[in-house]
Amino acid sequence: MTDFNPESLASIGPKEFAQLVKSTPDSKIAEVMAGENRTKILDEVFNRMPTLFRPEKAGSTQAVIHWVITGGAGGASDTYETVIENGACTVTNQPARDPKLTMTMDAVTFLKVVSGDGNPMMLFMTGKVKAKGDLGLAANVAKLFDIPKA
Template sequence: MTDFSSESLASIGPKEFAQLVKSTPDAKIAEVMASGDRGKILDEVFDRMPGLFRADKAGSTQAVIHWAITGGATGDDTYETVIENGACTVTNQPAREPKLAMTMDPVTFLKVVSGDGNPMMMFMTGKIKAKGDLGLAAQVAKLFDLPKS
């Protein structure tokens, strides 16, 4: 299995990424996400979102979602996902008012986007904090073709 790093992430697909997250101890993920690779890894994950977006599941959904990943060198890293007109766009320069804002640590985030964690359970146990449209929060995972690890 590949080492958990920005270089390995850039060269593997979503299914391999899911297996990598699942097989890497949380402490190792936390260590890498506290290093200089953090920004590259987050950018890589968010850059893939539009390609994993399921317009067929989104229907008429119109939403702005902010993802705040805690523990960065200069505070939280916040990304904005915009779902409108059957498309998904992502930026690391949030500019719009969110319908939903979620805050989580980097290990929780990677588990959610790799399909290795149950987002509802993580919300219920306080690992994910959500403000705004909680109905949308419950549906976010269904709007993307998340890998099954």
């Protein structure tokens, strides 16, 4: 099995990524995501979002979503902005717009959500995902993306 690192993530597709997250112990993911490769891994995941976006499911949705990923070095957080408008999805790690929804979670939880290895609603109910703003959007955000199944 591939090692959990930025180089391997860059060379595998969404389905392989989902299998990698599912087969890697949480403690190993947490260790890697607290280290120097955190930004590379988050960038790789967020840069794929527009290619996994499903405009037919978004319809007329217009939304700015901020993703706050906690657990960085020294307790730092990373914030990424996903903008869904006019049937398209764009992503930046330089948030500039007021969010309709802000979702906060640690890196392990985030990777489980985007790899299809974690049930977003269950993670929200157990407090692992915190949502502020449009909770209806929060409940449906996963449907807007073609999330791989491991």
